[in-house]
Amino acid sequence: MRKMSFSERIRYELCSLQISTLNEVEAELMGFMKAKGVLRLSNEGTFASITLPNIQTARRFLRLIDAFSSVEHETMVVQTQRLWKQRGVQFNLPMTFLKNFQDEFLSEEIPTKIANDAVLFGSFLRGLYLACGSVIDPNISYHMEIACSSQNFLTQICRFLKDKFGIESKVWQSRYNYKLSIRRANDLIETLNLIGAIESALVVEQIMQKRSVASDVNRSMNFLSANADRIGISTVKQVRAIEIIDQQIGIDSLEDDLKKLAKLRIENEDLSLRELGEMMEPKMSKSMVYARMRKIIQLADKIERGQVK
Numbered sequence: 001m002r003k004m005s006f007s008e009r010i011r012y013e014l015c016s017l018q019i020s021t022l023n024e025v026e027a028e029l030m031g032f033m034k035a036k037g038v039l040r041l042s043n044e045g046t047f048a049s050i051t052l053p054n055i056q057t058a059r060r061f062l063r064l065i066d067a068f069s070s071v072e073h074e075t076m077v078v079q080t081q082r083l084w085k086q087r088g089v090q091f092n093l094p095m096t097f098l099k100n101f102q103d104e105f106l107s108e109e110i111p112t113k114i115a116n117d118a119v120l121f122g123s124f125l126r127g128l129y130l131a132c133g134s135v136i137d138p139n140i141s142y143h144m145e146i147a148c149s150s151q152n153f154l155t156q157i158c159r160f161l162k163d164k165f166g167i168e169s170k171v172w173q174s175r176y177n178y179k180l181s182i183r184r185a186n187d188l189i190e191t192l193n194l195i196g197a198i199e200s201a202l203v204v205e206q207i208m209q210k211r212s213v214a215s216d217v218n219r220s221m222n223f224l225s226a227n228a229d230r231i232g233i234s235t236v237k238q239v240r241a242i243e244i245i246d247q248q249i250g251i252d253s254l255e256d257d258l259k260k261l262a263k264l265r266i267e268n269e270d271l272s273l274r275e276l277g278e279m280m281e282p283k284m285s286k287s288m289v290y291a292r293m294r295k296i297i298q299l300a301d302k303i304e305r306g307q308v309k
Contacts (some may be wrong), residue, residue, distance in 0.1 A: 012071020015060040027120040058089035126195040144182040241300035
């Protein structure tokens with residue numbers, strides 16, 4: 001049995017939502033019709049037709065129709081051939097079905113009533129997504145797409161998401177149509193919450209948090225590793241300088257604080273400058289130890305250049 005994809009899980013969650021107010025039903029129906037609806041002519045006259053990609057989405061649409069209007073409609077099961085055979089459903093609806101929103105259906109603008117109400121816009125966007133949307137598994141990438149034949153309409157949605165909800169999206173042209181893409185984790189979570197996919201939004205949020213923790217751990221480990229490498233290289237340089245001084249003029253020839261520090265370093269190669277400072281009498285800060293160690297290294301350099309004998 002084929003495993004259900006994340007996009008299919010979102011669809012299952014959305015199709016299981018309870019039918020709410022009549023205004024929300026109308027807004028969601030408008031989303032469906034904007035995404036997939038077309039006007040057709042026949043011997044019987046003009047009618048609205050919409051083909052939905054799967055049985056589950058079609059059942060949702062049918063429930064919305066029944067809640068919104070009692071008009072008769074024709075329903076046909078169609079089969080598409082993609083990576084695997086998939087059954088869809090075509091609805092043929094009389095023009096009386098569109099009587100309440102015919103002008104909005106024919107326009108490429110977001111209906112005014114929907115644009116002025118965040119809840120209705122969420123219902124509207126839910127219809128769009130169910131008809132022609134998808135989401136990639138968030139374990140792989142954060143990416144939602146809504147496909148449509150109208151670039152202007154998707155651009156309207158893109159601007160509205162940005163202006164009203166702060167959600168970043170982009171409209172681009174694919175081979176056969178246009179697509180609105182949402183590619184940031186927080187924007188994807190906000191959009192899923194907006195259309196009513198609360199449980200799916202929570203899944204994305206949990207994945208994002210796990211990635212954030214893993215990223216923080218990796219940064220910390222990289223920092224510690226780089227810091228350890230830097231300290232190791234610095235320690236080798238310090239020990240070498242002290243050995244040069246000891247071989248040429250002797251450690252005891254150094255000033256008292258430099259002599260104490262040089263001996264501590266030779267005896268404790270694994271300690272940091274801060275830890276060496278804690279062992280000095282009197283105690284020294286890291287900057288004080290660093291300044292004295294620089295004097296030791298500079299003296300060793302002069303000895304190697306023959307400037308000190």
